[in-house]
Amino acid sequence: MVLNVVPFAGSAVYFLFGEIDLGKKAKQARQLVSRNIYDHAGDLKGREEDVNTDIARQYRSVFRYGASINGFYPVNGNHAALMADGAETLQRMVADIDGAQHHVHMLCYIWLEDHTGTDLAEALIRATKRGVTCRAVADGLGSRKLIKSTLWRRMKEAGVELAVALPLDRPFHTILTSRLDLRNHRKITVIDGQITYCGSRNYADPEFLVKARYAPWVDIMVRFEGPIVAQNQLLFVSDWAQATGETLDDLVQPVTPFKDGFPAQALGFGPVERRGATPQLFSTAIACAHEQIILSTPYFVPDGTVLDALCTAALRGVRVTLVFPKRNDSKIVAAASKSYYLKLLEAGCEIFEYKGGLLHAKTLTVDGRLGLVGSSNLDIRSFDLNFENNILFQDETLAGEIFERQQVYISGADPVTLIHVSNWPYHRRIWNNIIATIGPIL
Known part of the structure; x- marks a missing residue:
């Protein structure tokens, strides 16, 4: 449509944003790195036969599908603690870094020089000074201010090994060979190969x-121990190798499982993986539901696969509850999200809009037994453009705790009804639908 309406400008826009391509050389290098790392991972990736012994029959399909993405099967014997809020997350992460004996690995899309970002950087500096090997990766766009800051320089001078994921130091080269908006959106922290954090923060x-006027940003973070840590470590190692050329295979070691632990599976998505893997995984998880699905996400611009899966689940009697922020930091994304409300509500889904800040938590619980946390939103960026990481698990305790957190979101939200949406002015509905047509580049 753009090429026909504005042929010259449209051609330029399509050149910049029309194809999802990391660049031939970068893609081949990334695939080679991942293949070498995963080929040497052995049982750290989990075993296919464990799906039948560790996972309930109705959820096996989603774990098997997850394994088809990067070869990780569920590993049993994990423990987890759901962080209460941002303050506890920071406190526990700093304490874990201060207690590190061998190494600390940290990767994040947005790393700021505020209280949280500075405290974590200072903890890395302290750990490095007492002989702990610390490695940190920041995305070239999301953390661009930090990368140019004195704090980043202090970390480097103290001996912290630093790397930039998808740097922007050669923007014209990136434009010619790839896309500027392909980003590493992952949030991975691994301490001594024994502890890992996963979530949206x-x-x-x-x-x-x-973006202070949308604050507070309401996130979720889970602290994991057990064999799942090795899988998250593999994701970090692959990103580190891509950014630096240095392989760290020897650092990925088995972790002793807890006898009373639960099975979990790390999921790494990105533009070098199979197209459509993320929405297909969400759709498979949704299809497993027998009773209830609760999903929260800040950015909801789904493709037809996910949209149909949600509607189908509601139509077959599953209670489907969706929680979005009432005020979004992107008006364009908010308008596109609302274009799907009518179809979802007509199918029987429940929609709530959270009022207490920007709900940034990406959560999915299924039947109070299956859960997914991580960095992936339900939009095209997370589906195709960003490198993302998530952890899929089967555990009534952790799923129940996340379910209770989701209930807190719902209690602080306004319900959106079919009557409400049907009464929207025509110009608003037309605007939402027009914006939805550019959903593939949001």
Whole structure:
């Protein structure tokens, strides 16, 4: 449509944003790195036969599908603690870094120089000075201010090994060979190969100074121990190798499972993986539901696969509850999201809009037994453009705790009804639908 309406400008726009391509050389290098790392991972990736022994029959399909993405199967024997809020997350992460004996690995899309970002950087500096090897990766766009800051320089001078994921130091080269908006959106922290954090929180305060008027940003973070740590370590190692050329295969070691632990599976998505893997995984998880699905996400611009899966689940009697922020930091994304409300509500889904800040938590619970946390939103950026990381798990305790957190979101939200949406002015509905047509580049 753009090429026909504005042929010259449209051609330029399509050149910049029309194809999802990391660049031939970069893609081949990334695939080679991942293949070498995963080929040497052995049982750290989990075993296919464990799906039948560790996973309930109704959820096996989603774990098997997850394994088809980067070869990780569920590993049993994990423990987890759901962080209460941003303050506890920071406190526990700093304490874990201060207690590190061998190494600390940190990767984040947005790393700010605020209280949280500075405290984490200072903890890395302290750890390095007492002989712990610390490695940190920041995305070239999301953390561009930090990368140019004195704090980043202090980390480097102290001996912290630093790397930039998808740097922007050669923008014209990137434009010619790839896309500027392909980003590493992952949030991975690994301490001594024994502890890992996974969730939606960046290394930034809830007040999120770069977009303070939408604050607080309401996130979720889970602290994991057990064999799942090795899988998250593999994701970090692959990103580190891509950014620096240095392989760290010897650092990925088995982790002793807990006898009373639960099975979990790390999921790494990105533009070098199979197209459509993320929406297909979400759709498979949704299709497993027998009773209830609760999903929260700040950015909801789904493709037809996910949209149809949600509607189908509601139509077959599953209670489907969706929680979005009432005020979004992107008006364009908010308008596109609302274009799907009518179809979802007509199918029987429940929609709530959270009022207490920008709900940034990406959560999915299924039947109170299956859960997914991580960095992936339900939009095209997370589906195709960003490198993302998530952890899929089967555990009634952790799923129940996340379910209770989701209930907190719902209690602080306004319900959106079919009557409400049907009464929207025509110009508003037309605007939402027009914006939805550019969903593939949001």
